[in-house]
Amino acid sequence: MTIQYQINTPISADQFIDLLRRSTLGERRPIDDRECMEGMVNNSNLLVTAWDGDQLVGVARSMTDFHYACYLSDLAVDQNYQRQGIGKQLQILTQQQLGRHCKLILIAAPAANAYYGRIGYTHHPRCWILDREQTL
Template identity: 70%
Template sequence: MSIEYKINHPITADQFISLLADSTLGERRPIQDRDCMMGMISNSNLTVSAWDSEKLVGISRCMTDFHYACYLSDLAVSEKYQKLGIGKRLQILTQDQLGPRCKLILIAAPAANSYYEQIGFSNNPRCWVLERDASIHS
């Protein structure tokens, strides 16, 4: 199996949804909301993707200024392709696109904490999240 990595290669909403459904990230993303998923992939300004032929098997999806901060919104690898080094390679290739002072920042699911530590991330307890109350904004 030969995995090909691509920078900012076009990805359809269906490919993105399929990958997330095939990974553990699908449980925590609104994969039933196609418009939201299309917006997530089309408005990212840095994607690094992993392909097995024509099949999307991994993604690093980011929002960044390329100089100071890069928010890694999704790092997903299809379960069938996990433990092959694809996630670590996606992270390295993402960093290669960034300036030398740019930090890679993410919010990890509790089950993924040990993975991120294993590939070189350090834990920072200063993250805050403000959820929107959908009933107020409807």
């Protein structure tokens, strides 16, 4: 098996949804809301993907200014391909697209919390989320 990595190669919402289902991330994403999923794919400005032949097996989906902050919104690897370094390589390739001062920022899934510390991320307790249903 040779995994090929690509930068900003377009993927369809169907490919993205299928991968999320094959990873643990599908449980925490609105995979039944087609419009939302299409928007997530189409409006990301940095997409790093991992492929086994023509099958999408990993994705790092980000929004960034490329100079100061990069929000790594989705890091998903097919469960059958996990623990092979694909997720780490997706992050390395994402980071390589960014300027030297740019930080990767993410919100970890509970099951992945320990993973990020092991690969060099620093935990910051300050994160605030305002759901759309909330009013200011």
